Amino acid sequence: MTTSSAGPAALGADAGTAIAKQRHSEGKRAERRLGLLLCAPAIIVMLAVAAYPLVYAVWLSFFRADLRTPDDQEFIGLGNYITVLSSPIWWNAFGVTMFITVIGTFFQLVLGMLLAIVMHRTIIGRGLVRTSALVPYAIVTVVAAFSWRFAWTQNLGWLAGESAPLTDRWSSLWIIILSEVWKTVPFMALLLMAGLALVPEDLLKAASMDGANAWQRFWRVTVPIIKPAILVALLFRTLDSFRIFDNIFVLTSGANDTASVSILAYNNLIRGLNLGIGSTMSVLIFISIAIIAFIYIKLFGAAAPGAGDDRR
């Protein structure tokens, strides 16, 4: 309740309450104003760096716009979308991206979980284990990708020998997935380890007393508790994997049908200078990512602590 006792004794209790209320709401309003003011720079910067290019990209995607023919701009409605969505090149890249996303994320989750458990349970040299596990994540992606590329180069790399796996589609795709998994397993493990720290030891001990073996304890106790952490990790990694660019750019630059949608957008926008088609692809990637995020957040919402109480 309000702090009516603060009012002078001469005034009636009701009047005092009213003044206090007014003061309080005034304070609240001032606070909100201050809050908005404090947020404003961030919002303005966000609008400038994110909203403007986004809206501009959407705008451009409705035009025939090519930097090489600046006098030949024309509004063509959904023409670019029809062109892109009816192109086998786009769908091939989409398939490649989905393949890398699904397979890559799966391995990242499994290996990340293993690594997280190891890091969580390590007793000797804990700091060393955790630090060394994080090394791949600390290396700049492009640098790591270059070392992978050299490792898989014919006659030069220690992994390739006489073969040239980066000139073939499927072996290239697996190498891309491998380097992606290698790079991000530590990140996955980090997120999952944060989840593991939340699991009360007592609960595991109790389960143990009830006769649950290690697998049952993990599957029936740990996983349900860290489900939110798993989903957040999966969400991050799925979104990141869907936007995969640098690894492919260095390893194959999209040759032999290994281009992801981001590579395709880059090729058309930056290399091909076709602003219309390139923007259309960017918008389509944006939409795909929004859909993925939406699906996950729906799932995540259902599994969040509190929200799932009725199911227990």
Next chain:
Amino acid sequence: MEPRFRKARSRPWQHFAALSAVGALAFGLVSCASDDTVVVNVYGGTAAAGFDRIIASCNEAAEGRYRIQGNLLPADADSQREQFVRRLASRDSGMDLLGMDVTWTAEFAEAGWIRELTAEQAELATADILQPPIDTATWQDRLYGIPKHTNVQLLWYRPSLTPQPPRTWDEMLEMAAELRDRGEIYQIGFTGARYEGYVVGFNTLLNSFGGDLVNEDSTEATIDENTLQALELMSRFATSGLASASLSNAQEPEVFAEFQQGRSAFSLNWPYVLSAMRAAAETDAQSRSVYEDMAFAQYPEVVPGEPARVTLGGMNYAISTFSEHPEEAFDAAMCLRSPEHQLWAALDAGDVPANVTVYDDPEFQDAYPMYEILLEQLEIAVPRPKTPFYQNISTIVSSTLSPPAAIDPEATADELRDRIQDTLEGRGILP
């Protein structure tokens, strides 16, 4: 050490004095460097061997009117173009003189990024220059570039295997088949990987049959009987078993390596093969044996009786629209590619001169014994399709015709027509 640090820290004015001294020094250096001389920034080709010597010579000749500054670009053509395009699209005035691949003229001109030469400049820039390089610097009858160097492929062969080089493609295929039957080395080296070099090779075949990929003003794909013939020849060659097994992965280095290792009897490659083999022969016995048994000939005829129309390589200078010193840039370009400096570039970097007089120089003739063949081929050499969309068309051609052995002439021609036409109409998607 410790006490001295303490002492310094306790007297901030010393820091200030030191800082001001450094600042004054730095300012002095900066003002020294920019003593009002116009700086002409050159991009492209500046990493070539011996180019710094040419720049120094031109700077001396400029007598302080301007100073040429060479700038580095990435090594491969695609990345070079990307940097140009990105900076030109944002109207960067920091680039004055652009060393451009011969295929970019139409694109850069159409986008308004490079200046058309004035009548007076055009006269100076084309005097004493071979016609085909001038063509590569021209878009819709306007001259945008100052031809610097040029290039055409030759046929390299092994006289011990075939004393007389094949005159035509058919003859070359026959000879190779014969060599194979005799158990000799027989392979024909050709750049068939999915990249620009494959387009160069295919463009040669196509033009020699009398065809082209786009029409004059680049509004339509011109796929016709000639295209079909070129595709048939390409397919026949790729499936004959006479090409290297790695034809679909072969770029210039691979084609060169196969020749160097004595695995190919014929090799279609640029003139650099001679100087590269000469250098390799100095240290490597295998290379020496090839070097002592190699010769060059005209690129084989595609239509018997008509010399092949070989695709032009090379580089032109263009002046950026956004340059603040176009006059100085033009003068700098003329100096950088003066006959004298072209000779230097030919000897140091292997750049084939665009300047006719250089071919008369004994020193040049000595280093380029194939100069007569080069001149003959250069007379009728052809540029790659002239269109602002060349980059896209090149990608489409190399991907549609890859791998060479999978070409099905009729179907491939149709696919080529559709995809090139789409690109010309702005609907093409780059893979």
